[in-house]
Amino acid sequence: MNADALNGRLLFAIPKKGRLHEKCMELLAGADIQFRRHNRLDVALAMNHPLALVFLPASDIPSFVGNGNVDLGITGHDVILEAAIEDRVAEVQRLGFGRCKLQVQAPEAGPIKSVNDLAGKRVVTSFEVLAGAYFDKIDASMGLVGESKTRIQYVGGSVEAACSLGLADGIVDLVESGDTMRAAGLHAIETILETEAVLIRSSTPKHAEHTALISLISSRIAGVVAAGKYVVCEYNINRDRLPEARQIAPGRKAPTVSPLEEPNWVAVKSMVIKKEVARVMDELVRIGAEDILIFNLDNCRV
Ligand SMILES: Nc1ncnc2c1ncn2[C@@H]1O[C@H](COP(=O)(O)OP(=O)(O)OP(=O)(O)O)[C@@H](O)[C@H]1O
Numbered sequence: 009m010n011a012d013a014l015n016g017r018l019l020f021a022i023p024k025k026g027r028l029h030e031k032c033m034e035l036l037a038g039a040d041i042q043f044r045r046h047n048r049l050d051v052a053l054a055m056n057h058p059l060a061l062v063f064l065p066a067s068d069i070p071s072f073v074g075n076g077n078v079d080l081g082i083t084g085h086d087v088i089l090e091a092a093i094e095d096r097v098a099e100v101q102r103l104g105f106g107r108c109k110l111q112v113q114a115p116e117a118g119p120i121k122s123v124n125d126l127a128g129k130r131v132v133t134s135f136e137v138l139a140g141a142y143f144d145k146i147d148a149s150m151g152l153v154g155e156s157k158t159r160i161q162y163v164g165g166s167v168e169a170a171c172s173l174g175l176a177d178g179i180v181d182l183v184e185s186g187d188t189m190r191a192a193g194l195h196a197i198e199t200i201l202e203t204e205a206v207l208i209r210s211s212t213p214k215h216a217e218h219t220a221l222i223s224l225i226s227s228r229i230a231g232v233v234a235a236g237k238y239v240v241c242e243y244n245i246n247r248d249r250l251p252e253a254r255q256i257a258p259g260r261k262a263p264t265v266s267p268l269e270e271p272n273w274v275a276v277k278s279m280v281i282k283k284e285v286a287r288v289m290d291e292l293v294r295i296g297a298e299d300i301l302i303f304n305l306d307n308c309r310v
């Protein structure tokens with residue numbers, strides 16, 4: 009594809025593989041960004057917007073966006089901090105996936121039980137900036153200087169293997185379920201940060217003409233993200249219990265209340281945060297609600 013094909017198009021960077029890729033594909037579908045990606049090509053023109061998708065490694069996306077080479081991107085909050093470029097990218101919104109923690113880990117069977125035990129030793133990581141800054145503080149607090157400071161070594165992946173290979177006394181890497189950590193015989197001794205995927209744009213955009221399209225795409229993505237966060241809860245209840253029901257499930261603005269053919273009974277509908285729905289249903293049952301139904305949302309604008 010020659011550079012002319014991209015002329016005037018908004019460039020949107022998407023992780024080309026790894027943990028964030030599939031979820032990003034779902035977001036693009038939910039936002040109705042249609043494209044056909046040709047085999048091995050990392051640029052795909054959208055068919056229904058003046059936009060091109062650029063498929064890049066997640067860790068390269070912060071600098072591409074921060075330097076204005078692309079206008080919009082999805083990547084992890086962790087790699088933005090690691091790229092030390094947070095002053096040049098604006099986080100438009102959190103996306104609710106790619107949630108994990110950057111943790112200091114050490115062999116479970118060994119003597120290292122705290123970060124102080126690890127200070128001055130060898131740490132292997134793909135996050136050398138964040139791990140370096142973290143251990144600089146620990147070293148300073150323990151009076152470790154020069155040669156006695158913690159040695160941070162970069163590796164590109166499979167970080168958990170470093171201790172058993174004799175390369176490191178501890179590591180700094182991402183943990184979600186903890187399965188990889190446990191399988192490698194490691195345990196977490198400290199959390200450096202919590203992260204999730206974020207939609208970012210350049211703080212100093214080169215192409216002001218894209219502002220309206222960036223707003224449209226952001227609003228569509230926000231709708232897809234919200235749809236994953238909420239369910240619609242519908243139930244029947246005696247009108248006398250409405251004040252209590254409203255406290256249990258207040259909805260976003262207010263519940264929708266419709267009359268039923270049964271005297272003094274109403275049907276109520278409200279949006280409920282998905283994670284809270286079991287508790288909300290328990291409480292509605294407790295105050296006499298009947299026929300409680302929960303509906304997932306495909307998409308929304310809230
Ligand atoms: N286990 C995980 N659970 C949730 N999110 C994760 C996990 N691992 C990584 N991430 C998030 O995804 C981002 C990209 O990491 P990922 O490992 O997918 O990329 P990669 O290393 O380029 O790909 P690959 O591992 O396939 O080589 C991380 O910066 C982090 O924000």
Ligand SMILES: O=P(O)(O)OC[C@H]1O[C@H](OP(=O)(O)OP(=O)(O)O)[C@H](O)[C@@H]1O
Nearest residue numbers: 165166167182183184185186187188189
């Ligand atoms: O706590 P868990 O659910 O086990 O997830 C954590 C693992 O996921 C990521 O690795 P990934 O699978 O991307 O492989 P990589 O190390 O080659 O990047 C991360 O680097 C951890 O190794």
Ligand SMILES: [Mg+2]
Nearest residue numbers: 026027165166
């Ligand atoms: Mg990885």
